Structure formats: C-alpha cells, structure tokens
Amino acid sequence: MGVLLSVLNEDFGQILADPETIAALATTGSDGSVHVAFKGSFCLREDGNLEYDEVIEASQTNKNLVYSIWFGKTVSISFLAKDHRSFLVIGRPVRALVSGREFREHYVAIRGRLGDVDLSTVWIIEPVSVCEQSFEKRRTEEENAHPLFRHLDRLAVSGSGL
Amino acid sequence: MSYDRSHTGAWREKELSLRQVMEKYPEVSPFVIIKTDAQRRGVEYADRALAAVDPDIHLTKVRSDYSNKEDLTPVSLMMRDGTSICTSVDVGGNTSSGRDPYLVDVVDGKVVLVDENRVIEEVSYWEKPDFHEKETSRGTPMWHVVSVRPQRLCIHPHQHCDYWKTPGHGCKFCAMSAVYHSGNKPELLDVRDIVESVAEAIKEPGRNVNIFLTGGTLCGGENFLDDEVNYYEEILGGITKLFGGRRFPSQLISTAFSFEQLRRLYDNTGLTSYTADIEVLNKDLFAWICPGKAATIGYDEWKERLCRAVEIFGKGNVNTGLVVGVEFATPNGFENEDEALESILAEADELSSCGVGVVGCVWHVSPVSIFKKQISPGLEYYVRLAKGFDRIRRKYGINVDMDNYRRCGNHPDTDLGRI
Numbered sequence: 001m002g003v004l005l006s007v008l009n010e011d012f013g014q015i016l017a018d019p020e021t022i023a024a025l026a027t028t029g030s031d032g033s034v035h036v037a038f039k040g041s042f043c044l045r046e047d048g049n050l051e052y053d054e055v056i057e058a059s060q061t062n063k064n065l066v067y068s069i070w071f072g073k074t075v076s077i078s079f080l081a082k083d084h085r086s087f088l089v090i091g092r093p094v095r096a097l098v099s100g101r102e103f104r105e106h107y108v109a110i111r112g113r114l115g116d117v118d119l120s121t122v123w124i125i126e127p128v129s130v131c132e133q134s135f136e137k138r139r140t141e142e143e144n145a146h147p148l149f150r151h152l153d154r155l156a157v158s159g160s161g162l
Numbered sequence: 163m164s165y166d167r168s169h170t171g172a173w174r175e176k177e178l179s180l181r182q183v184m185e186k187y188p189e190v191s192p193f194v195i196i197k198t199d200a201q202r203r204g205v206e207y208a209d210r211a212l213a214a215v216d217p218d219i220h221l222t223k224v225r226s227d228y229s230n231k232e233d234l235t236p237v238s239l240m241m242r243d244g245t246s247i248c249t250s251v252d253v254g255g256n257t258s259s260g261r262d263p264y265l266v267d268v269v270d271g272k273v274v275l276v277d278e279n280r281v282i283e284e285v286s287y288w289e290k291p292d293f294h295e296k297e298t299s300r301g302t303p304m305w306h307v308v309s310v311r312p313q314r315l316c317i318h319p320h321q322h323c324d325y326w327k328t329p330g331h332g333c334k335f336c337a338m339s340a341v342y343h344s345g346n347k348p349e350l351l352d353v354r355d356i357v358e359s360v361a362e363a364i365k366e367p368g369r370n371v372n373i374f375l376t377g378g379t380l381c382g383g384e385n386f387l388d389d390e391v392n393y394y395e396e397i398l399g400g401i402t403k404l405f406g407g408r409r410f411p412s413q414l415i416s417t418a419f420s421f422e423q424l425r426r427l428y429d430n431t432g433l434t435s436y437t438a439d440i441e442v443l444n445k446d447l448f449a450w451i452c453p454g455k456a457a458t459i460g461y462d463e464w465k466e467r468l469c470r471a472v473e474i475f476g477k478g479n480v481n482t483g484l485v486v487g488v489e490f491a492t493p494n495g496f497e498n499e500d501e502a503l504e505s506i507l508a509e510a511d512e513l514s515s516c517g518v519g520v521v522g523c524v525w526h527v528s529p530v531s532i533f534k535k536q537i538s539p540g541l542e543y544y545v546r547l548a549k550g551f552d553r554i555r556r557k558y559g560i561n562v563d564m565d566n567y568r569r570c571g572n573h574p575d576t577d578l579g580r581i
Contacts, residue, residue, distance in 0.1 A: 030581055057568075067581045069243045070191040098244035098568060099312035099369065100289045101219070107368030119368065121244065 012087065012130075013044040020082040025052070027064030027075045035060045041110065042077065050077070050091060050125040053110050057120035065123055069093040074128060085134040091125035098122075173261050177540035180277065187545050191578065193243045196283050198544045198574045200239070200247045200275060201524040202487075204263040207235055211266040214273055220287040223294070226309040227318040227338050227377060230345040236287040238311075239266070239275075246312055246571030247285065249526075260527065260537035288312050291369055293362040300352065304359040307351055313568045314372045315363050319351045319397055320390070323378025325454030332532070333441060333452045335488050338378055340530035350393075357400035364404065372569040373401060376415035376437075379454070386458065390416060391423045398431035409434050413564055415483070418459055418467040421474070428474045435564035436475050439483040440464050443509040443520070450494050469516035477517035478561045483573075486547055487525030487538040499543045507550040514558045520551055521565055521573040548575035555579065 015021050019040075026036045037060075041053040054062045068075055072092070079087045097103045098121050107119045132138075143150065180199050184192050212234065215222065221237040224230075231237075239247040265276040266285065275282040289312070294305045309316045326332040326339035342349070364370060375397065380390035394414060402410070409432040418438035419427070427433060440461075441452050448464075449456040455464065471480045489496050489506065496502035510520040525538045552575050555562060562576040563569070570576070 063581045066243065070193055070581070095242045096244040099240075100286075104366075104368040111367075 015079060015081045015085075015087070016042050016044050016050075018082060022080040024078045024080075025061060025075060026077070027061055027068060028073060029060065029064040029067050035064055037061050039077075042079075045124070048127065049094070050089065050127065051106075052123045052125060053106055053119060054121045054123060055110070055114075055117050055119055057118075059120075062120055065093050065121070066096070069096060075125065077125070078133070085132065085137075088131050088133045089125075089127050090129045091127045093123055094126045095124035096121045097124070178542045180282070180541065183541050183545055186542070187549070190545055190549060191243075191581075193241050193245050193283070194548070194574045194577045195541070195545055196275065197241065197245050197247045197577070198524055198548070199541050200249050200264050201526060201572075201574075202538055202541065202544065203261045204526055205239070205247075205249050205266050205275070206263045208265055208267040208276075210268040211273060214268055215287060217290075219289055221290045221294075221310065223305055224309050225306050225345075225347060226316060227321055228341055229309070230341055230347060236266075238288050239285040240288060240312060242284055245567055245577055246288075248311070248572045291363060292366045293359065296362055298352075298355045298358040300355055302352065302355045304355075304362060306347075307355045307359040308363055310363075310370075311571055313370060314374050314570065315360060315370050317351070317356055317360070317373070317375045317397065318377045319353075319356065319375065319393055320349065320377035320380055321347045321351070322349045324381040325379050325458075328454060331454030331457065333454070334491070334532040335441075335451065335485050335525065335528065337528040337530045340528075344530075353396050353400060356397050357404070360401050361404050371411060373410065373412045374415075374570070375413070379417045381458065385420070385423070387417055387419055387423060391419055391427060395427055395430055398427070398433050402432035405432055408432055411569070413437060413569065415439060417455075418464045419471075420467065421470045424467075424471055424474050434475070435479040435481075436471050437481050437483060437565070438464065438468055438471070439485075440468070441483070441485050442488050443484060443506045443513075444489060447489055447491075447494060451488055451491065465513060468513065468518045472517035477559075478519070479564055480517065481519030481521050481565055482513065484520065484522045485525050486522040486544060488533065488536075490539050491533055491536045499539065499546075503543070503546055503550065506547065507554065510551060511554050511557075514554045514560060517558070517560065519555055519560045519562065519565070521562075522547060522551060522575050523572055524574065544574065548578060551575035552578040 023039045023042050024036055025039045026034055028034055039052060043051050045051050056062060067073065074090050074092050077089045077091060103122055106122045110119050111117060178186065184195055215234055215236055217234055222234050223232045224237045238249050241247065267274060267276045269281050272284050273286060274284050291310050296304050298304060322342045323338050332339055360373065375394060380393060381387060383389040383392065394416065412433050413435045414433055415437040424436065440448065442448050445461040448461045468480060468482055489502050513520055524544060527533060527536055527538055562579040565573060565576050567577045567580060
C-alpha cells in the first residue's frame with residue numbers, strides 16, 4: 001500500500017479534483033456483464049482510498065458496486081487528465097455510506113454543485129493497484145519489457161546495401 | 163431437515179453455523195446472511211463497544227410500538243454495505259432466541275460483530291437525527307412521537323392493540339401489549355405532535371427517504387376498523403400538507419382494511435404504499451397464532467383485501483409481512499423445513515401473482531410474548547426462504563422499492579433485491 005499511496009498522493013488528487021478529468025468506472029454484475037459509465041465525482045481521501053458519489057440508486061453501476069462489495073469483486077476506474085496522461089486504478093469497494101454525518105456532507109455538496117439531484121450512496125473504494133497508462137509511458141514500458149513484440153521492418157537498417 | 167426443539171446450550175451442534183451457511187449459499191450476500199443471524203440471535207455489547215457510543219451522535223433512545231428505552235446502548239447497527247441490522251438487545255446474555263447472541267466489541271479501533279471470539283464483520287451505530295432532542299409546541303419530546311431508522315421516520319400512533327384487550331385474541335409472537343404496559347407510553351399519540359415532529363424531521367438534508375406508520379389495531383367505529391382508518395387519515399392528511407398535498411414516499415402497515423376504507427385513505431392523503439401483515443402464510447397456523455385477526459377478518463378475507471389493495475395502490479406498492487419462523491412454533495407448527503418452505507412459497511407465489519409482495523421479518527423470540535419459550539429455526543431456513551421470496555418477486559416483476567434496504571431494512575429478502 002505504501003507505493004500505492006505515494007503514487008496516488010503525488011498529483012493524483014489534483015487530477016481527480018480537476019473538472020476536466022474524465023473518469024470511466026467499469027463494474028461487473030451478477031451476470032458477468034461489464035458495465036462502463038463515465039463519472040464525474042471521484043475524490044481522493046486522506047487515507048488513500050477513493051470516494052465516489054453515486055447519484056442514481058437503481059443505476060447499473062450502483063447495483064454492480066453492491067454486487068462487488070458483497071462478493072469481494074474489484075472494479076476498474078480509468079482516469080484521463082486534460083494533459084492526456086491516463087491512470088488505471090483497480091479497486092475494491094469497502095464501504096457504502098447511505099446515511100449519517102458524512103453522507104449528509106456529500107449530499108449537501110453535490111446538490112450545491114448539480115442542483116436538485118438526489119444522492120444514493122457514497123462509495124469508498126480501496127485501491128489494490130494503480131498504474132499510469134499514458135500512451136508514451138506504456139509503450140516505452142512494454143517495449144522494454146517485451147523486446148520481441150515488434151515488427152521487423154521497424155528494426156531493419158535502411159541502406160544496408162543488401 | 164427435521165427441527166430440533168431442545169433448549170440446551172448445544173444449539174451450535176444442531177444447525178449449520180454462519181460459516182457453513184455462507185459456504186453452502188455462495189450466491190447469497192454474506193452481509194445479508196450475517197444480518198439475518200444477528201437479527202435472529204440478537205446482540206449484546208462489550209464494555210469497549212459501549213464506550214464507543216457517543217450519545218450526541220448515536221441513536222440510543224427510542225420509543226416505538228415494540229421499544230421504550232433510554233439507556234446508552236445503541237438502538238441498532240449498520241453494515242459496511244449500507245445494510246441495516248434491526249436487532250434486539252438481549253441484556254446480560256439473555257438467550258430468549260434460544261441461542262447466545264453476537265457480541266458487539268471494538269477490535270483494532272473498529273466496532274465489530276464477534277462470535278466465538280472471531281471477528282465476523284465491521285458494523286457502525288445508527289446516528290441520531292437533528293430533531294431528536296427537540297420538543298413539540300405541547301412540550302412533548304419529539305423522540306416520543308417519531309422513532310427513526312437510518313433513513314426512515316417511524317410513527318406508531320396507537321401503541322397498544324385492541325386485539326390484546328380481548329382475552330385470547332393477541333398475536334402469540336407479539337410483545338406490543340407487554341411493552342405498552344411496562345412503560346409510561348400514551349396509548350394514542352397526539353396528531354399535532356406527530357405532524358409537528360415530522361415537519362421538523364424532514365428539514366434535515368439527506369436523512370429521510372420514507373415516512374412509515376404502523377400501530378395496533380383499533381377495532382371500533384361505524385364500520386369495523388373505521389376508528390383506525392380515521393386516525394390514520396387525520397395523521398396522513400396533516401403530513402400530506404407538509405408536502406403541498408402531493409404524494410410522498412410513505413408506507414402504512416395496518417390491519418387489513420376494506421376496499422372502501424383503503425380507497426378513502428388513498429384518495430384523501432398522500433400515502434403511496436400499503437402493507438397488511440398476515441404474519442404467517444398458513445390458514446390453520448394463522449387461526450392459532452393470530453386469533454384476533456382470524457376471528458374478526460379471517461385468513462381468506464385478509465388475502466382478498468391485500469389483492470384488492472393492488473387495484474388502488476398498484477403493483478409493487480402493496481405487500482404483506484411474515485414473522486418468519488413462527489410457522490415452527492409448537493405444538494401446531496411445521497416439523498419439517500422442506501415442507502414449510504414448499505407450503506409457504508406456494509402461498510407467496512399465489513399472492514404475488516395478484517401483485518402483492520411478500521416480505522419476511524426474522525423472528526427474534528420475545529421474552530415477553532406468549533411464544534417466549536419457543537425457538538426460532540436455523541439460519542439456513544431463513545436464507546432459503548429469503549431466496550424464495552426474492553425469486554418470486556422477480557418472477558412477477560414486483561419491485562421492492564416500498565420496503566427495501568433503505569426504506570425499511572428489516573427484511574433480508576428485500577435486501578437481495580439490491581442487485
């Protein structure tokens with residue numbers, strides 16, 4: 001968790017707080033289908049967990065998050081920052097806040113931000129792995145890790161005379 | 163399996179353990195299974211758990227139809243997934259459920275459920291609403307008038323029951339009359355107190371999602387039960403004004419009213435859903451366990467009234483509750499779990515085909531009820547029945563919005579509807 005936390009704490013919180021960051025939450029339900037939805041309310045908590053405000057009680061995302069916390073399944077969240085860096089967080093839902101003081105703070109805040117909406121659940125998601133998935137970073141990493149995974153024309157020396 | 167009715171301390175050897183049930187039913191939420199067992203067996207609090215209670219934050223005082231407490235034990239618990247545990251406190255390890263209760267303790271800084279020295283799951287205490295310590299204009303403490311669950315306002319206007327006033331007519335599992343006589347509660351709540359308390363309670367942002375009313379039967383009136391209908395109509399009418407005359411998320415659990423009585427209630431108030439608890443789905447057992455209901459309305463008529471209520475409130479807005487487990491009460495109850503399941507699920511299917519949902523409450527044997535020496539069934543039975551009710555509701559497309567984990571929280575089977 002130490003490495004995870006350091007990755008998350010460096011500038012990840014700022015990326016999450018940036019309204020131009022795009023987040024896609026992928027969950028699975030009891031039938032095994034993958035559901036992906038773009039979400040706009042992820043935050044990084046002081047303990048290194050993520051929190052996410054689910055507005056719609058009966059949404060497929062919410063059902064799948066319940067399924068995940070019930071049966072110990074993970075979810076995937078992809079973040080795309082405005083500078084085109086991207087991050088993938090694999091996480092495990094560990095708590096669903098549906099009432100109480102903390103829930104109320106979120107309820108008031110999201111209504112302040114979005115107007116007359118409801119709030120179903122504040123989901124607390126514990127990251128189990130984090131990696132940066134920005135294209136150049138990932139391409140470099142993979143070519144270093146798998147030097148055989150490339151077409152020969154990229155390696156051929158032009159003007160060799162043969 | 164045949165059910166062992168002995169009251170020895172060796173109950174663990176005679177039924178599947180929590181762990182075994184969770185392993186046998188991996189498709190059922192472990193949270194729901196734990197909740198079911200905690201409600202079945204009850205809980206007691208370790209000193210460390212009581213030290214973690216902050217009466218300024220946590221809900222400790224409650225006055226309702228079945229409760230009247232002012233001590234500093236938490237009213238109840240919530241799990242990490244938002245599931246409420248509506249549990250009873252067995253002070254001093256009272257084994258009224260026939261088994262020893264779970265222990266609520268603090269381990270590694272977390273409040274947890276413990277059984278046989280093993281941490282089972284983290285829990286938290288229900289929190290207190292803003293209105294709780296306020297008083298009405300008549301000086302009545304609002305918590306005397308409106309009790310709460312984490313997301314629900316509960317009003318119990320008639321805190322006694324007319325069936326208990328006729329010898330032999332009280333429901334045999336019911337503690338309402340004993341609780342009433344042991345305390346200082348008024349029999350009837352003042353309507354102004356109720357409306358003022360609700361008006362104050364609904365100011366709190368993000369707290370309440372449902373207003374719930376239930377109480378004991380009031381038999382009198384021009385027609386049978388008119389007094390009860392009139393009382394609810396007056397209360398609901400006052401509350402409806404708080405919502406500008408519009409319908410609002412609400413549930414009434416009452417005696418089974420006639421079609422005309424229900425129509426009046428629906429037309430004149432903002433009530434959205436209706437429940438009339440049949441308690442046990444078996445005609446002979448109903449007559450034995452609920453003699454007052456059987457003598458004044460009858461089993462078949464009770465069912466008929468539920469089905470007709472769907473014409474008024476719509477499918478998904480009418481249901482009936484069972485006290486799951488009383489069907490095994492001796493000497494007249496089922497002796498075999500398979501037979502009980504088959505019979506009860508068949509009747510639940512029949513009711514559901516009319517659009518009536520069937521929901522179960524876990525029977526925690528009350529030490530002040532007629533059935534105080536009875537013992538509830540094993541955990542596995544509750545899980546099997548909850549699965550059955552969930553399957554039937556899905557078959558008939560009956561949603562559980564009116565009585566789900568947020569709006570009630572007392573039914574393991576409706577918890578299963580979350581996914």
